[in-house]
Amino acid sequence: MIKVDDLHKSFGDVKAVRGVSFDAPDGKITGLLGPNGAGKSTTLRVLYTVIQPDSGSASIDGHDVVSESLAARKRIGALPHGAGLYPQLTARENIAYYAKLCNLPGNEIDDRVASIVDLLEIGDFVDRRTKGFSQGQRTKVALARALVHDPGNVILDEPTNGLDVMATRSLRELILKLKESGRCVLFSSHIMQEVAALCDDIVIIAAGQVAIEDTADGIRERTGCDDLEDAFVHAIQRVGATE
Template sequence: MIRIQHLSKTFGGTKKQPLIRALDNVSLELRDGEITGLLGLNGAGKSTLMRLIYGLLEPSAGDIVIDGLDVRTDPDEARKHLGVLPDDTGLYKRLTSRENIRYFGELQGLRGAALEAGIEQLIGWLGMETIADRRAEGFSLGERMKTALARALVHQPKHVLLDEPTNGLDVITTRSVRRLLHELKDQGRCVLFSSHLMHEVSGLCDRILVIAQGRICADGNLAAILETGQASNLEDAFVNLVQTAAKQEADHVAA
Protein backbone atom coordinates (compact mmCIF):
# COMPACT_ATOMS: atom_id res chain seq x y z
CA MET A 1 0.00 0.00 0.00
CA ILE A 2 1.08 3.56 -0.73
CA ARG A 3 -0.13 6.07 1.85
CA ILE A 4 -0.02 9.79 1.05
CA GLN A 5 -0.80 12.27 3.81
CA HIS A 6 -1.22 16.05 3.49
CA LEU A 7 1.13 16.21 0.52
CA SER A 8 1.97 19.62 -0.94
CA LYS A 9 4.52 20.80 -3.46
CA THR A 10 5.29 24.40 -4.38
CA PHE A 11 7.74 25.90 -6.84
CA GLY A 12 9.12 29.42 -7.01
CA GLY A 13 8.04 31.99 -4.49
CA THR A 14 10.93 34.34 -5.33
CA LYS A 15 11.15 37.78 -6.89
CA LYS A 16 11.98 36.20 -10.24
CA GLN A 17 9.43 33.40 -10.10
CA PRO A 18 5.94 33.63 -8.58
CA LEU A 19 4.75 30.92 -6.23
CA ILE A 20 3.26 27.92 -8.04
CA ARG A 21 1.30 25.45 -5.93
CA ALA A 22 1.53 22.20 -7.93
CA LEU A 23 -0.05 20.05 -5.19
CA ASP A 24 -2.12 21.27 -2.29
CA ASN A 25 -2.73 19.09 0.78
CA VAL A 26 -3.37 15.80 -1.03
CA SER A 27 -4.21 12.74 1.08
CA LEU A 28 -5.07 9.29 -0.28
CA GLU A 29 -4.22 5.59 -0.18
CA LEU A 30 -3.29 3.51 -3.22
CA ARG A 31 -4.35 -0.03 -2.45
CA ASP A 32 -2.87 -3.35 -3.50
CA GLY A 33 -4.78 -5.38 -6.08
CA GLU A 34 -6.31 -2.28 -7.61
CA ILE A 35 -5.83 -0.31 -10.84
CA THR A 36 -6.18 3.41 -10.24
CA GLY A 37 -6.44 5.91 -13.08
CA LEU A 38 -5.24 9.48 -12.63
CA LEU A 39 -7.01 12.09 -14.76
CA GLY A 40 -6.18 15.76 -15.03
CA LEU A 41 -5.48 18.57 -17.45
CA ASN A 42 -1.89 19.41 -18.37
CA GLY A 43 -0.37 21.17 -15.37
CA ALA A 44 -2.94 19.80 -12.93
CA GLY A 45 -0.30 17.98 -10.85
CA LYS A 46 -0.37 14.40 -12.22
CA SER A 47 3.32 14.09 -13.05
CA THR A 48 4.29 16.03 -9.93
CA LEU A 49 2.38 13.54 -7.78
CA MET A 50 4.12 10.59 -9.44
CA ARG A 51 7.56 12.19 -9.17
CA LEU A 52 6.99 12.78 -5.47
CA ILE A 53 5.98 9.15 -4.94
CA TYR A 54 9.11 7.76 -6.57
CA GLY A 55 11.36 10.33 -4.91
CA LEU A 56 12.44 12.44 -7.87
CA LEU A 57 11.02 15.53 -6.13
CA GLU A 58 11.04 16.51 -2.46
CA PRO A 59 7.64 17.45 -1.01
CA SER A 60 7.17 20.91 0.45
CA ALA A 61 4.98 19.30 3.12
CA GLY A 62 3.42 15.96 3.92
CA ASP A 63 4.47 12.32 3.87
CA ILE A 64 4.58 9.39 1.45
CA VAL A 65 4.90 5.90 2.91
CA ILE A 66 5.36 2.81 0.70
CA ASP A 67 4.83 -0.50 2.50
CA GLY A 68 5.92 1.14 5.74
CA LEU A 69 8.94 2.89 4.17
CA ASP A 70 9.07 6.69 4.28
CA VAL A 71 10.13 7.99 0.86
CA ARG A 72 11.80 11.03 2.38
CA THR A 73 13.92 9.22 4.99
CA ASP A 74 14.45 5.85 3.26
CA PRO A 75 14.21 6.61 -0.47
CA ASP A 76 16.41 3.80 -1.82
CA GLU A 77 14.53 1.04 -0.02
CA ALA A 78 11.18 2.57 -0.94
CA ARG A 79 12.13 2.69 -4.64
CA LYS A 80 12.84 -1.03 -4.65
CA HIS A 81 9.09 -1.55 -4.24
CA LEU A 82 8.30 0.57 -7.30
CA GLY A 83 8.28 0.08 -11.05
CA VAL A 84 8.15 3.42 -12.84
CA LEU A 85 7.36 4.45 -16.40
CA PRO A 86 8.05 8.22 -16.39
CA ASP A 87 6.87 10.77 -18.93
CA ASP A 88 10.40 10.72 -20.40
CA THR A 89 11.48 7.17 -21.25
CA GLY A 90 15.19 8.03 -21.01
CA LEU A 91 16.54 4.93 -22.75
CA TYR A 92 20.23 4.35 -23.34
CA LYS A 93 20.33 4.75 -27.11
CA ARG A 94 23.49 2.71 -27.69
CA LEU A 95 22.03 -0.30 -25.90
CA THR A 96 19.56 -2.69 -27.44
CA SER A 97 16.09 -3.04 -26.02
CA ARG A 98 17.12 -6.26 -24.30
CA GLU A 99 20.25 -4.65 -22.87
CA ASN A 100 18.27 -1.69 -21.53
CA ILE A 101 15.93 -4.08 -19.71
CA ARG A 102 18.79 -6.25 -18.45
CA TYR A 103 20.72 -3.26 -17.14
CA PHE A 104 17.81 -2.07 -15.02
CA GLY A 105 17.21 -5.61 -13.79
CA GLU A 106 20.82 -5.79 -12.66
CA LEU A 107 20.47 -2.44 -10.88
CA GLN A 108 17.65 -4.08 -8.91
CA GLY A 109 19.93 -6.97 -7.95
CA LEU A 110 18.71 -9.55 -10.46
CA ARG A 111 21.19 -11.91 -12.11
CA GLY A 112 21.47 -15.04 -14.21
CA ALA A 113 18.74 -17.31 -15.44
CA ALA A 114 15.93 -15.68 -13.45
CA LEU A 115 16.70 -12.28 -14.98
CA GLU A 116 16.93 -13.67 -18.52
CA ALA A 117 13.66 -15.57 -18.12
CA GLY A 118 11.93 -12.42 -16.91
CA ILE A 119 13.27 -10.45 -19.87
CA GLU A 120 12.05 -13.07 -22.34
CA GLN A 121 8.62 -13.13 -20.73
CA LEU A 122 8.26 -9.35 -21.02
CA ILE A 123 9.47 -9.35 -24.62
CA GLY A 124 6.79 -11.91 -25.44
CA TRP A 125 4.03 -10.15 -23.51
CA LEU A 126 4.70 -6.82 -25.22
CA GLY A 127 5.42 -8.18 -28.70
CA MET A 128 9.00 -6.90 -28.74
CA GLU A 129 10.63 -9.76 -30.64
CA THR A 130 11.51 -7.63 -33.67
CA ILE A 131 13.18 -4.87 -31.62
CA ALA A 132 14.68 -6.86 -28.74
CA ASP A 133 18.19 -6.88 -30.22
CA ARG A 134 18.09 -3.53 -32.00
CA ARG A 135 19.79 -0.46 -30.55
CA ALA A 136 17.31 2.00 -29.08
CA GLU A 137 18.64 4.85 -31.21
CA GLY A 138 16.08 5.45 -33.93
CA PHE A 139 13.23 3.72 -32.10
CA SER A 140 9.73 5.02 -32.74
CA LEU A 141 7.75 6.41 -29.81
CA GLY A 142 5.87 3.13 -29.47
CA GLU A 143 9.09 1.09 -29.49
CA ARG A 144 10.58 3.33 -26.81
CA MET A 145 7.44 2.98 -24.70
CA LYS A 146 7.49 -0.82 -24.94
CA THR A 147 11.12 -0.96 -23.83
CA ALA A 148 10.58 1.49 -20.99
CA LEU A 149 7.54 -0.42 -19.78
CA ALA A 150 9.43 -3.73 -19.79
CA ARG A 151 12.29 -2.05 -17.95
CA ALA A 152 9.87 -0.79 -15.27
CA LEU A 153 8.46 -4.29 -14.68
CA VAL A 154 11.55 -6.49 -14.96
CA HIS A 155 12.09 -6.71 -11.17
CA GLN A 156 8.40 -7.56 -10.53
CA PRO A 157 7.71 -4.51 -8.34
CA LYS A 158 4.90 -4.47 -5.80
CA HIS A 159 3.70 -1.06 -7.03
CA VAL A 160 3.66 0.17 -10.62
CA LEU A 161 3.48 3.86 -11.61
CA LEU A 162 2.85 4.50 -15.29
CA ASP A 163 2.68 7.92 -16.95
CA GLU A 164 0.70 7.57 -20.20
CA PRO A 165 1.66 3.88 -20.67
CA THR A 166 -0.11 3.37 -24.02
CA ASN A 167 1.12 6.60 -25.61
CA GLY A 168 2.25 5.83 -29.16
CA LEU A 169 1.40 2.13 -29.05
CA ASP A 170 -0.49 0.36 -31.80
CA VAL A 171 -3.84 -1.27 -31.14
CA ILE A 172 -2.48 -4.80 -30.68
CA THR A 173 0.26 -3.72 -28.27
CA THR A 174 -2.19 -1.52 -26.36
CA ARG A 175 -4.36 -4.58 -25.80
CA SER A 176 -1.29 -6.48 -24.59
CA VAL A 177 -0.52 -3.71 -22.12
CA ARG A 178 -4.09 -3.81 -20.81
CA ARG A 179 -3.89 -7.57 -20.31
CA LEU A 180 -0.58 -7.10 -18.53
CA LEU A 181 -2.06 -4.51 -16.17
CA HIS A 182 -4.95 -6.83 -15.34
CA GLU A 183 -2.45 -9.60 -14.61
CA LEU A 184 -0.51 -7.28 -12.30
CA LYS A 185 -3.75 -6.49 -10.50
CA ASP A 186 -4.63 -10.19 -10.20
CA GLN A 187 -1.20 -10.76 -8.65
CA GLY A 188 -2.14 -8.26 -5.93
CA ARG A 189 -0.03 -5.39 -7.19
CA CYS A 190 -0.93 -1.73 -6.93
CA VAL A 191 -1.12 0.03 -10.31
CA LEU A 192 -1.40 3.80 -10.78
CA PHE A 193 -1.44 5.22 -14.27
CA SER A 194 -2.20 8.56 -15.82
CA SER A 195 -3.97 8.90 -19.14
CA HIS A 196 -5.86 11.35 -21.30
CA LEU A 197 -7.84 8.51 -22.90
CA MET A 198 -11.23 8.46 -21.21
CA HIS A 199 -12.33 5.14 -22.72
CA GLU A 200 -9.13 3.51 -21.49
CA VAL A 201 -9.59 4.75 -17.93
CA SER A 202 -13.29 3.89 -17.79
CA GLY A 203 -12.71 0.40 -19.16
CA LEU A 204 -9.61 -0.50 -17.18
CA CYS A 205 -9.70 1.15 -13.76
CA ASP A 206 -11.23 0.02 -10.50
CA ARG A 207 -10.82 3.53 -9.19
CA ILE A 208 -10.44 6.97 -10.76
CA LEU A 209 -8.78 10.05 -9.28
CA VAL A 210 -9.50 13.42 -10.85
CA ILE A 211 -6.92 16.07 -10.03
CA ALA A 212 -7.44 19.78 -10.66
CA GLN A 213 -5.77 22.90 -9.27
CA GLY A 214 -3.35 20.64 -7.39
CA ARG A 215 -6.13 18.91 -5.44
CA ILE A 216 -8.06 15.66 -5.75
CA CYS A 217 -11.54 16.83 -6.69
CA ALA A 218 -13.08 13.37 -7.19
CA ASP A 219 -12.16 9.86 -6.07
CA GLY A 220 -14.13 6.68 -6.65
CA ASN A 221 -15.20 4.06 -9.15
CA LEU A 222 -16.66 5.04 -12.50
CA ALA A 223 -20.22 5.23 -11.19
CA ALA A 224 -19.15 7.52 -8.34
CA ILE A 225 -17.23 9.82 -10.69
CA LEU A 226 -20.21 10.08 -13.03
CA GLU A 227 -22.46 10.93 -10.11
CA THR A 228 -20.08 13.53 -8.69
CA GLY A 229 -19.52 15.03 -12.13
CA GLN A 230 -23.25 14.98 -12.90
CA ALA A 231 -22.84 13.33 -16.30
CA SER A 232 -23.58 10.10 -18.14
CA ASN A 233 -20.06 9.59 -19.52
CA LEU A 234 -16.57 10.06 -18.13
CA GLU A 235 -15.49 12.81 -20.51
CA ASP A 236 -18.40 15.07 -19.61
CA ALA A 237 -18.02 14.29 -15.92
CA PHE A 238 -14.31 15.13 -16.09
CA VAL A 239 -14.95 18.46 -17.82
CA ASN A 240 -17.63 19.38 -15.25
CA LEU A 241 -15.33 18.51 -12.37
CA VAL A 242 -12.29 20.46 -13.57
CA GLN A 243 -14.40 23.48 -14.52
CA THR A 244 -16.01 23.50 -11.07
CA ALA A 245 -12.57 23.24 -9.45
CA ALA A 246 -11.28 26.13 -11.56
CA LYS A 247 -14.26 28.30 -10.61
CA GLN A 248 -13.83 27.51 -6.93
CA GLU A 249 -10.14 28.42 -7.15
CA ALA A 250 -10.95 31.70 -8.92
CA ASP A 251 -13.57 32.56 -6.29
CA HIS A 252 -11.09 31.76 -3.53
CA VAL A 253 -8.41 34.01 -5.06
CA ALA A 254 -10.93 36.81 -5.59
CA ALA A 255 -12.03 36.60 -1.97
Protein backbone atom coordinates in the same frame (compact mmCIF):
# COMPACT_ATOMS: atom_id res chain seq x y z
CA MET B 1 -0.21 -0.31 -1.89
CA ILE B 2 0.39 3.40 -2.37
CA LYS B 3 -0.77 6.03 0.12
CA VAL B 4 -0.62 9.74 -0.53
CA ASP B 5 -1.48 12.15 2.29
CA ASP B 6 -1.91 15.92 1.87
CA LEU B 7 0.98 16.36 -0.58
CA HIS B 8 2.25 19.87 -1.37
CA LYS B 9 4.92 20.82 -3.87
CA SER B 10 5.87 24.19 -5.38
CA PHE B 11 8.42 25.06 -8.05
CA GLY B 12 9.32 28.68 -7.35
CA ASP B 13 6.05 30.59 -7.44
CA VAL B 14 4.15 27.82 -9.15
CA LYS B 15 2.15 25.69 -6.72
CA ALA B 16 2.07 22.45 -8.69
CA VAL B 17 0.44 20.26 -6.04
CA ARG B 18 -1.71 21.66 -3.20
CA GLY B 19 -2.89 18.99 -0.84
CA VAL B 20 -3.33 15.79 -2.86
CA SER B 21 -4.46 12.70 -0.91
CA PHE B 22 -5.56 9.27 -2.19
CA ASP B 23 -4.95 5.55 -1.75
CA ALA B 24 -4.10 3.09 -4.48
CA PRO B 25 -4.72 -0.47 -3.20
CA ASP B 26 -3.07 -3.70 -4.39
CA GLY B 27 -4.84 -5.72 -7.08
CA LYS B 28 -6.53 -2.65 -8.49
CA ILE B 29 -5.87 -0.10 -11.19
CA THR B 30 -6.03 3.49 -10.00
CA GLY B 31 -6.20 6.22 -12.61
CA LEU B 32 -4.96 9.74 -12.05
CA LEU B 33 -7.04 11.85 -14.38
CA GLY B 34 -6.72 15.55 -15.00
CA PRO B 35 -6.08 18.27 -17.57
CA ASN B 36 -2.54 19.23 -18.61
CA GLY B 37 -0.66 20.96 -15.80
CA ALA B 38 -2.98 19.66 -13.09
CA GLY B 39 -0.12 18.22 -11.04
CA LYS B 40 -0.35 14.55 -12.08
CA SER B 41 3.30 14.18 -13.07
CA THR B 42 4.52 16.07 -10.01
CA THR B 43 2.56 13.75 -7.73
CA LEU B 44 3.94 10.68 -9.48
CA ARG B 45 7.51 12.03 -9.41
CA VAL B 46 7.25 12.40 -5.66
CA LEU B 47 6.10 8.78 -5.51
CA TYR B 48 9.05 7.42 -7.46
CA THR B 49 11.32 9.60 -5.28
CA VAL B 50 12.78 11.86 -7.94
CA ILE B 51 11.53 14.97 -6.15
CA GLN B 52 10.70 15.60 -2.51
CA PRO B 53 7.41 17.08 -1.27
CA ASP B 54 7.37 20.43 0.53
CA SER B 55 4.90 19.01 3.02
CA GLY B 56 2.64 16.00 3.38
CA SER B 57 3.76 12.42 2.98
CA ALA B 58 3.54 9.43 0.70
CA SER B 59 4.39 5.80 1.25
CA ILE B 60 4.86 2.66 -0.80
CA ASP B 61 3.84 -0.53 1.07
CA GLY B 62 4.28 1.46 4.28
CA HIS B 63 7.75 2.83 3.40
CA ASP B 64 7.95 6.61 3.37
CA VAL B 65 9.25 7.98 0.06
CA VAL B 66 11.48 10.55 1.78
CA SER B 67 12.85 8.89 4.89
CA GLU B 68 13.03 5.36 3.44
CA SER B 69 13.40 6.21 -0.21
CA LEU B 70 15.63 3.25 -1.06
CA ALA B 71 13.16 0.77 0.47
CA ALA B 72 10.32 2.54 -1.32
CA ARG B 73 12.16 2.39 -4.66
CA LYS B 74 12.67 -1.39 -4.24
CA ARG B 75 8.91 -1.79 -4.33
CA ILE B 76 8.15 0.42 -7.35
CA GLY B 77 8.54 0.00 -11.06
CA ALA B 78 8.32 3.45 -12.58
CA LEU B 79 7.73 4.49 -16.17
CA PRO B 80 8.33 8.26 -16.19
CA HIS B 81 6.80 10.41 -18.88
CA GLY B 82 8.89 10.19 -22.05
CA ALA B 83 11.30 7.66 -20.57
CA GLY B 84 14.36 7.23 -22.77
CA LEU B 85 16.45 4.18 -23.59
CA TYR B 86 20.16 3.84 -24.35
CA PRO B 87 20.24 3.92 -28.16
CA GLN B 88 23.58 2.12 -28.47
CA LEU B 89 22.43 -0.87 -26.43
CA THR B 90 20.00 -3.56 -27.58
CA ALA B 91 16.61 -3.74 -25.90
CA ARG B 92 17.78 -6.85 -24.05
CA GLU B 93 20.90 -5.04 -22.80
CA ASN B 94 18.78 -2.10 -21.68
CA ILE B 95 16.58 -4.43 -19.64
CA ALA B 96 19.50 -6.46 -18.30
CA TYR B 97 21.29 -3.27 -17.20
CA TYR B 98 18.38 -2.42 -14.92
CA ALA B 99 18.21 -6.01 -13.70
CA LYS B 100 21.88 -5.83 -12.69
CA LEU B 101 21.44 -2.45 -11.03
CA CYS B 102 18.55 -3.89 -9.02
CA ASN B 103 21.01 -6.43 -7.71
CA LEU B 104 19.34 -9.51 -9.17
CA PRO B 105 21.62 -12.55 -8.81
CA GLY B 106 23.75 -13.02 -11.93
CA ASN B 107 22.40 -16.49 -12.76
CA GLU B 108 18.77 -15.30 -12.60
CA ILE B 109 19.14 -12.25 -14.82
CA ASP B 110 18.85 -14.08 -18.15
CA ASP B 111 15.76 -15.99 -17.03
CA ARG B 112 14.16 -12.92 -15.59
CA VAL B 113 14.78 -10.89 -18.74
CA ALA B 114 13.46 -13.77 -20.88
CA SER B 115 10.23 -14.00 -18.89
CA ILE B 116 9.62 -10.25 -19.01
CA VAL B 117 10.27 -10.32 -22.77
CA ASP B 118 7.57 -13.02 -23.05
CA LEU B 119 5.16 -11.09 -20.86
CA LEU B 120 5.45 -7.93 -22.95
CA GLU B 121 5.73 -9.82 -26.26
CA ILE B 122 8.76 -7.91 -27.42
CA GLY B 123 10.77 -10.93 -28.60
CA ASP B 124 10.74 -9.74 -32.23
CA PHE B 125 13.00 -6.77 -31.64
CA VAL B 126 14.61 -7.42 -28.27
CA ASP B 127 18.06 -8.08 -29.76
CA ARG B 128 18.19 -4.96 -31.88
CA ARG B 129 19.75 -1.72 -30.78
CA THR B 130 17.04 0.63 -29.61
CA LYS B 131 18.16 3.43 -31.90
CA GLY B 132 15.32 3.97 -34.33
CA PHE B 133 12.66 2.12 -32.33
CA SER B 134 9.09 3.29 -32.74
CA GLN B 135 7.41 5.05 -29.83
CA GLY B 136 5.40 1.90 -29.06
CA GLN B 137 8.50 -0.29 -29.06
CA ARG B 138 10.33 2.18 -26.83
CA THR B 139 7.48 2.36 -24.34
CA LYS B 140 7.31 -1.43 -24.12
CA VAL B 141 11.04 -1.77 -23.54
CA ALA B 142 10.97 1.01 -20.93
CA LEU B 143 8.11 -0.79 -19.20
CA ALA B 144 9.93 -4.12 -19.34
CA ARG B 145 12.92 -2.38 -17.79
CA ALA B 146 10.74 -0.94 -15.01
CA LEU B 147 9.22 -4.34 -14.22
CA VAL B 148 12.42 -6.38 -14.28
CA HIS B 149 12.85 -6.45 -10.49
CA ASP B 150 9.27 -7.66 -10.07
CA PRO B 151 7.94 -4.67 -8.10
CA GLY B 152 4.63 -4.88 -6.23
CA ASN B 153 3.67 -1.35 -7.32
CA VAL B 154 3.74 0.00 -10.85
CA ILE B 155 3.64 3.73 -11.59
CA LEU B 156 3.01 4.78 -15.19
CA ASP B 157 3.06 8.43 -16.22
CA GLU B 158 0.99 8.93 -19.38
CA PRO B 159 2.08 5.58 -20.81
CA THR B 160 -0.16 5.73 -23.87
CA ASN B 161 1.14 9.08 -25.11
CA GLY B 162 2.21 8.82 -28.72
CA LEU B 163 1.02 5.23 -29.15
CA ASP B 164 -1.18 4.09 -32.03
CA VAL B 165 -4.39 2.15 -31.56
CA MET B 166 -2.81 -1.29 -31.65
CA ALA B 167 -0.02 -0.34 -29.27
CA THR B 168 -2.50 1.26 -26.88
CA ARG B 169 -4.61 -1.90 -26.91
CA SER B 170 -1.70 -4.15 -26.13
CA LEU B 171 -0.55 -1.83 -23.37
CA ARG B 172 -4.04 -1.91 -21.91
CA GLU B 173 -3.98 -5.73 -21.89
CA LEU B 174 -0.65 -5.60 -20.17
CA ILE B 175 -1.90 -3.29 -17.45
CA LEU B 176 -4.79 -5.72 -16.84
CA LYS B 177 -2.28 -8.58 -16.57
CA LEU B 178 -0.37 -6.63 -13.94
CA LYS B 179 -3.56 -6.10 -11.98
CA GLU B 180 -4.47 -9.79 -12.17
CA SER B 181 -1.09 -10.70 -10.72
CA GLY B 182 -2.11 -8.73 -7.61
CA ARG B 183 -0.01 -5.60 -8.21
CA CYS B 184 -0.97 -2.08 -7.39
CA VAL B 185 -1.11 -0.14 -10.66
CA LEU B 186 -1.22 3.66 -10.64
CA PHE B 187 -1.28 5.45 -13.94
CA SER B 188 -1.94 8.97 -15.12
CA SER B 189 -3.69 10.14 -18.22
CA HIS B 190 -5.57 13.08 -19.59
CA ILE B 191 -7.68 10.85 -21.80
CA MET B 192 -11.04 10.14 -20.27
CA GLN B 193 -12.00 7.04 -22.29
CA GLU B 194 -8.76 5.33 -21.46
CA VAL B 195 -9.21 5.81 -17.74
CA ALA B 196 -12.88 4.84 -17.85
CA ALA B 197 -12.13 1.63 -19.73
CA LEU B 198 -9.37 0.47 -17.46
CA CYS B 199 -9.52 1.83 -13.94
CA ASP B 200 -11.20 0.49 -10.85
CA ASP B 201 -10.70 3.76 -9.01
CA ILE B 202 -10.42 7.21 -10.54
CA VAL B 203 -8.79 10.21 -8.92
CA ILE B 204 -9.58 13.42 -10.77
CA ILE B 205 -6.98 16.12 -10.18
CA ALA B 206 -7.36 19.75 -11.15
CA ALA B 207 -5.20 22.75 -10.25
CA GLY B 208 -3.08 20.67 -7.87
CA GLN B 209 -6.02 19.37 -5.85
CA VAL B 210 -8.16 16.25 -5.82
CA ALA B 211 -11.52 17.15 -7.31
CA ILE B 212 -13.12 13.78 -6.74
CA GLU B 213 -12.03 10.22 -5.95
CA ASP B 214 -14.33 7.29 -6.62
CA THR B 215 -15.17 4.45 -9.00
CA ALA B 216 -16.41 5.41 -12.45
CA ASP B 217 -20.00 4.68 -11.41
CA GLY B 218 -19.58 6.54 -8.14
CA ILE B 219 -18.33 9.62 -9.96
CA ARG B 220 -21.28 9.57 -12.35
CA GLU B 221 -23.65 9.29 -9.39
CA ARG B 222 -22.06 12.01 -7.27
CA THR B 223 -21.83 14.56 -10.06
CA GLY B 224 -25.25 13.67 -11.43
CA CYS B 225 -23.80 13.29 -14.93
CA ASP B 226 -24.40 10.12 -16.96
CA ASP B 227 -21.50 10.80 -19.21
CA LEU B 228 -18.04 10.53 -17.59
CA GLU B 229 -16.72 13.40 -19.68
CA ASP B 230 -19.44 15.70 -18.36
CA ALA B 231 -18.64 14.48 -14.86
CA PHE B 232 -14.98 15.31 -15.43
CA VAL B 233 -15.77 18.83 -16.60
CA HIS B 234 -18.22 19.25 -13.73
CA ALA B 235 -15.67 18.13 -11.12
CA ILE B 236 -12.98 20.43 -12.49
CA GLN B 237 -15.31 23.39 -12.55
CA ARG B 238 -16.19 22.68 -8.92
CA VAL B 239 -12.52 23.03 -7.96
CA GLY B 240 -12.31 26.25 -9.93
CA ALA B 241 -15.37 27.65 -8.12
CA THR B 242 -13.92 27.06 -4.66
CA GLU B 243 -10.75 28.99 -5.39
